[in-house]
Amino acid sequence: MVGAMWKVIVSLVLLMPGPCDGLFRSLYRSVSMPPKGDSGQPLFLTPYIEAGKIQKGRELSLVGPFPGLNMKSYAGFLTVNKTYNSNLFFWFFPAQIQPEDAPVVLWLQGGPGGSSMFGLFVEHGPYVVTSNMTLRDRDFPWTTTLSMLYIDNPVGTGFSFTDDTHGYAVNEDDVARDLYSALIQFFQIFPEYKNNDFYVTGEVLIYNGQLDIIVAAALTERSLMGMDWKGSQEYKKAEKKVWKIFKSDSEVAGYIRQAGDFHQVIIRGGGHILPYDQPLRAFDMINRFIYGKGWDPYVG
Ligand SMILES: *[C@@H]1O[C@H](CO)[C@@H](O)[C@H](O)[C@H]1NC(C)=O
Ligand SMILES: *[C@@H]1O[C@H](CO)[C@@H](O)[C@H](O)[C@H]1NC(C)=O
Helix, strand or coil: CHHHHHHHHHHHHHHCCCHHHHHHHHHCCCCCCCCCCCCCCCCECHHHHHCCCHHHHHHHHECCCECCECCCCEEEEEEEECCCCEEEEEEEECCCCCCCCCCEEEECCCCCCCCCHHHHHHHHCCEEECCCCCEEECCCCHHHCCEEEEEECCCCCCCCECCCHHHCCCCHHHHHHHHHHHHHHHHHHCHHHCCCCEEECCCCCEEEECCCCCCCHHHHHHHHHHCCCCCHHHHHHCCCEEECCECCCCCCCEEEEEECCEEEEEECCCCCCHHHHCHHHHHHHHHHHHCCCCCCCECC
């Protein structure tokens, strides 16, 4: 019975015409298309790196201010495979607070094949696109305390492209090789961040919106319980704890189960696009996790 139910759920998800796409569209239903203007020439940074013109490349990659908003950020293309002219697009936001010490967090959207610009504009970047295609500030952007590196990955996703169909990744090795090449180049342009802590989101921390019907919290928990992994024994014994942001909060933000460095978080009142639904809870979660603050409520 459980098996049959599970199959029904999985096939519903698989048969949904592109769940992420559908969500994306429904979030943007009322957005008009931007006026077609001159968007300029794409910036390819690899030739600058190879010519040792790091400073020049860096200056060119600085993104100009948007009306009313002036957040320092850098964007451009990194060539990851010359044979096929494959290029990955990145957009980097140094942390607003103490960027010299802040961890660098690489954001890779799900999918695979979802553009990380979705994370930037919809989930936790500093900008939100309004219904008339202007930008406004987001409350609780992750870029406040973390240097966020958004990469459209793998090649073919979002702005990232290749000139040859052979340039598309066909396995995880291809994905890793291209991404690794982009990261090596990125840290050549921004060497001052090389020694900072570096996080690839999605590897250690697992989180679910409690109301997520695409990847349900209960199913995540079930697979964590059933899987054989390094922390299995400790995880199974770990107590599920209540997490509140502040001591004085009447509302519970979510629930935590921790096994060593591994944290599993269920966030109340959120669905699949969690930071969009619960910006403050998502912001608190990533900060507690990355800065190792534990899950006790703050006094206040
Ligand atoms: C370019 O891509 C091809 C096909 O995936 C691969 O065989 C080759 O090693 C890649 N070259 C580099 C420099 O990564
Ligand atoms: C639309 O754009 C104008 C500026 O051109 C701005 O003042 C207004 O608040 C925007 N509307 C929305 C819903 O953000």
